[in-house]
Amino acid sequence: MHSKNILLVGVGGQGILTMGRILASSAIRRGVKALTSEIHGMAQRGGSVVVHVRMGDVESPLIGIGMADAIVGLEMMEVLRYIQYANQKSILVINDRIIRPPMARTIPTKNQIISELDRLKLKYVIIDALNLALKAGSEIAENIVLLGSLIATGILSEYIEITDVENTLKEVFTGRALEVNLKALKYGYDACRQHVNENI
Amino acid sequence: MTFIGEFDLVHPLLYPPGSVVLLLGNEAIARGAIEAGLGFAAAYPGTPSTEILESLADVAEHYGFYVEWSVNEKVAFESAYAASLCGVRSLTAMKHVGLNVAADALMSSAYIGVEAGFLIVSAEDPDMWSSQNEQDNRYYGLHAYIPVFEAYSPWEAKELVKYAFNFSEKFKHPVIFRSTTRVSHSSGPVKFDVVPSLKSTGRFVKDPSRFALVPAHARKLRVKLIEKWRSICEEVNNSPFNKYIDNGSRRLIICCGTGYGYLMDCLKILGVEGKVNILKISTTVPAPRRLILDALGGCDVALVIEELEPILERDVKAMAFEEGVECEIHGKDLIPLIGELNIDKLIHGVAKFMDVPVPSNFLNPLKCNIEIPTRPPTLCSGCPHRASFLELKWALAKSGVRDVIFAGDIGCYSLGVDEPFKVQDIMLEMGGGIGSANGLAHASNQFIVAIMGDSTFYHACIPALINSVYNKSPMLVMVLDNRITAMTGHQPHPGSGFTATGARVDEVKIEDIARGVGVKCVETIDPFNVKDSIDKLVKAIKFVLENRTVALVNSRRACTLMVVSNARRRGVRIPRYLVDLELCRACGICYNQLSCPAITPMPDKKASIDPILCFGCSVCMQICPFNAIKPSETPSKDWEEVWRVN
Ligand SMILES: Cc1ncc(C[n+]2csc(CCOP(=O)(O)OP(=O)(O)O)c2C)c(N)n1
Numbered sequence: 001m002h003s004k005n006i007l008l009v010g011v012g013g014q015g016i017l018t019m020g021r022i023l024a025s026s027a028i029r030r031g032v033k034a035l036t037s038e039i040h041g042m043a044q045r046g047g048s049v050v051v052h053v054r055m056g057d058v059e060s061p062l063i064g065i066g067m068a069d070a071i072v073g074l075e076m077m078e079v080l081r082y083i084q085y086a087n088q089k090s091i092l093v094i095n096d097r098i099i100r101p102p103m104a105r106t107i108p109t110k111n112q113i114i115s116e117l118d119r120l121k122l123k124y125v126i127i128d129a130l131n132l133a134l135k136a137g138s139e140i141a142e143n144i145v146l147l148g149s150l151i152a153t154g155i156l157s158e159y160i161e162i163t164d165v166e167n168t169l170k171e172v173f174t175g176r177a178l179e180v181n182l183k184a185l186k187y188g189y190d191a192c193r194q195h196v197n198e199n200i
Numbered sequence: 201m202t203f204i205g206e207f208d209l210v211h212p213l214l215y216p217p218g219s220v221v222l223l224l225g226n227e228a229i230a231r232g233a234i235e236a237g238l239g240f241a242a243a244y245p246g247t248p249s250t251e252i253l254e255s256l257a258d259v260a261e262h263y264g265f266y267v268e269w270s271v272n273e274k275v276a277f278e279s280a281y282a283a284s285l286c287g288v289r290s291l292t293a294m295k296h297v298g299l300n301v302a303a304d305a306l307m308s309s310a311y312i313g314v315e316a317g318f319l320i321v322s323a324e325d326p327d328m329w330s331s332q333n334e335q336d337n338r339y340y341g342l343h344a345y346i347p348v349f350e351a352y353s354p355w356e357a358k359e360l361v362k363y364a365f366n367f368s369e370k371f372k373h374p375v376i377f378r379s380t381t382r383v384s385h386s387s388g389p390v391k392f393d394v395v396p397s398l399k400s401t402g403r404f405v406k407d408p409s410r411f412a413l414v415p416a417h418a419r420k421l422r423v424k425l426i427e428k429w430r431s432i433c434e435e436v437n438n439s440p441f442n443k444y445i446d447n448g449s450r451r452l453i454i455c456c457g458t459g460y461g462y463l464m465d466c467l468k469i470l471g472v473e474g475k476v477n478i479l480k481i482s483t484t485v486p487a488p489r490r491l492i493l494d495a496l497g498g499c500d501v502a503l504v505i506e507e508l509e510p511i512l513e514r515d516v517k518a519m520a521f522e523e524g525v526e527c528e529i530h531g532k533d534l535i536p537l538i539g540e541l542n543i544d545k546l547i548h549g550v551a552k553f554m555d556v557p558v559p560s561n562f563l564n565p566l567k568c569n570i571e572i573p574t575r576p577p578t579l580c581s582g583c584p585h586r587a588s589f590l591e592l593k594w595a596l597a598k599s600g601v602r603d604v605i606f607a608g609d610i611g612c613y614s615l616g617v618d619e620p621f622k623v624q625d626i627m628l629e630m631g632g633g634i635g636s637a638n639g640l641a642h643a644s645n646q647f648i649v650a651i652m653g654d655s656t657f658y659h660a661c662i663p664a665l666i667n668s669v670y671n672k673s674p675m676l677v678m679v680l681d682n683r684i685t686a687m688t689g690h691q692p693h694p695g696s697g698f699t700a701t702g703a704r705v706d707e708v709k710i711e712d713i714a715r716g717v718g719v720k721c722v723e724t725i726d727p728f729n730v731k732d733s734i735d736k737l738v739k740a741i742k743f744v745l746e747n748r749t750v751a752l753v754n755s756r757r758a759c760t761l762m763v764v765s766n767a768r769r770r771g772v773r774i775p776r777y778l779v780d781l782e783l784c785r786a787c788g789i790c791y792n793q794l795s796c797p798a799i800t801p802m803p804d805k806k807a808s809i810d811p812i813l814c815f816g817c818s819v820c821m822q823i824c825p826f827n828a829i830k831p832s833e834t835p836s837k838d839w840e841e842v843w844r845v846n
Contacts, residue, residue, distance in 0.1 A: 012577065021387060025222045028389045037386040039329045040247050045615065046797055047577035060461030061386035064543035066561025081572050084565035102797045103619055104573035116570050139812050
């Protein structure tokens with residue numbers, strides 16, 4: 001089956017739905033079939049949010065267990081919550097950010113989370129998306145920063161390139177919002193490229 | 201609404217014919233209706249149906265059809281149905297439980313039939329992502345003698361909607377289009393066709409023998425209905441959306457709705473593509489008998505795949521029995537009954553049926569060894585409901601009322617079910633809180649508080665409020681009026697002051713309704729003014745205790761999420777609040793009792809406010825006993841202004 005499966009995870013309000021649609025739109029403009037699946041309503045109120053994006057030869061919108069080619073985590077704990085979707089070949093693009101659930105008594109530390117990823121022998125890059133988003137001009141652009149990082153991993157290179165995402169952004173945003181998002185995309189892309197270069 | 205509505209340059213439903221556009225399933229349903237010549241649409245929001253009417257409203261002016269958010273599903277159904285009787289193609293959309301509210305009208309509509317095509321979109325929620333149950337409304341089709349069509353993807357949904365409109369008009373009969381979360385809220389490429397000229401007004405031609413269901417007319421119409429149903433049962437055999445794929449096998453899989461997409465992917469994963477015959481069905485009710493019998497005929501064993509109830513499965517088994525077909529038929533013995541379908545759930549049953557092993561990734565998934573705390577949805581930071589709950593609890597304590605039942609309802613405020621508020625002891629269905637409060641008030645000696653949102657108030661609470669006046673039910677009714685239907689994504693309602701298409705209208709005021717039906721104690725509070733709110737709540741509680749009847753408090757403050765997104769769009773600065781660590785005594789009232797997600801305890805238990813999450817509601821500042829919380833800047837005039845959005 002010739003396809004790519006990308007799982008986007010994070011916390012309600014982080015712009016994960018937007019991220020999924022931009023990714024899928026970018027594929028469709030290249031004539032690649034792409035599907036997304038998202039959950040609205042209750043799940044968006046600060047809850048855990050997961051969006052499935054599938055490209056290529058696919059008929060249904062949900063990724064199977066162990067079948068994600070990449071997981072993009074806008075929050076670190078959320079990556080581990082959905083780790084069953086990963087396999088040894090998956091690439092994880094992870095925001096360097098922990099968001100404490102309001103009523104949680106204890107939460108794991110960043111180091112614990114990273115050691116767990118190492119124990120599972122998973123490949124990952126950690127991106128400081130919040131700071132890059134702020135540098136681009138808005139704290140709400142973390143999603144687009146990580147989208148840039150995802151593209152930089154090369155996992156989707158047979159389907160889309162960074163320019164496709166830029167073109168989609170130009171179709172969706174105008175004015176300052178467009179400016180901020182284009183910058184965010186580039187910063188995320190560059191940050192991840194740097195990682196990939198350093199680690200290979 | 202795709203992406204972030206306000207930044208949209210071209211609305212996705214406005215692309216020219218021939219375009220291939222990424223559409224949400226609900227937008228695809230809307231596009232299908234537009235390409236079918238829709239003239240009228242009415243709905244009440246509810247996940248996962250909401251974006252159907254929302255996207256139609258966005259383009260109503262462009263195409264010239266009529267769109268409304270109705271007060272509830274019953275009224276939406278009746279409005280759209282009546283439009284059809286005027287010869288206008290019409291649609292109503294609702295979540296699955298909404299059809300319960302409209303069920304009375306649904307049943308009658310089958311007897312009367314329709315004039316122009318009339319589509320009832322029932323968007324269902326297997327797995328209950330945002331719902332109180334996972335009822336399967338295909339039973340309504342069987343119950344009412346109304347066909348039910350279901351699609352597996354956004355692109356099929358658009359085409360099937362068009363077919364359903366033509367079908368409805370051909371048989372002069374309503375049609376239910378069943379969607380589920382993974383169709384409504386999946387997006388995929390959809391190719392656009394031309395939009396025909398539409399008719400948004402027509403003429404109602406009187407014929408009481410048909411339109412007025414007195415018993416004498418109804419008896420005749422019942423006979424006609426059964427005759428019509430027979431021809432519908434025949435016609436579905438010819439539907440191009442039912443497809444037989446003959447791979448020359450002695451095995452057959454019959455599937456409908458979402459089952460088809462998951463099945464095709466499972467067969468690929470298992471490497472058994474082309475090794476089994478497939479009958480894909482879109483007209484589940486009534487099941488296409490001839491197609492099913494033909495497909496069963498050449499097979500030894502069959503499997504029926506469908507989401508939720510075994511409706512098609514029972515039909516297939518009955519047909520095989522009636523015709524003496526020798527074929528072993530499987531269904532819910534191999535495919536889960538509970539929850540939505542997906543590849544993970546289907547793979548086991550399909551592998552067993554195909555006699556191949558399940559790939560190891562499904563059997564031994566990666567496991568995380570450290571504990572990850574749950575992340576249930578919570579009230580947003582700065583949510584006025586949070587302030588209202590705190591004030592309510594403090595006012596009850598101040599009044600010395602301890603034994604309280606909180607009759608809750610459905611909306612964002614349902615999240616008050618959890619710690620620390622626990623103010624949703626019962627949650628039945630929309631409007632069920634105040635309805636059951638009436639019974640609780642007479643059948644228990646406890647103090648009763650009925651809590652509901654503004655949209656919920658208009659939807660189904662008014663008859664129960666009248667009942668509480670009429671039957672003198674001692675209870676406090678607290679309306680959480682955030683000016684909008686927040687839970688489902690900010691749709692306007694009769695109190696909002698504007699319509700689905702943005703036209704300004706007079707507000708129907710909750711206080712006016714309450715006074716109008718005879719509630720003697722009616723108070724309005726601003727939950728962001730803590731002291732005044734508590735005083736007024738105490739007054740209302742006293743009224744209930746002294747007069748043994750109903751009092752109503754309307755807690756009025758716009759939804760913070762909506763205000764913050766307006767502020768961001770207009771470039772208005774959001775004043776953030778800060779903790780003065782010199783003054784903070786680590787009492788924890790702000791993070792434990794208010795439990796705002798922006799406020800967290802530090803290792804020394806003093807409070808810290810995350811400036812990114814703080815939306816400047818000021819409630820923590822007002823409740824801090826040590827004056828340790830202050831704004832980072834004086835809130836601007838513009839900030840005060842954005843709160844008065846409507
Ligand atoms: C019969 C029915 N229709 C629709 C829904 C979907 N729904 C859930 S809550 C809600 C309304 C919430 O609005 P409101 O009462 O104003 O409370 P808010 O979310 O704004 O706090 C709706 C429409 C439902 N659960 N049941």
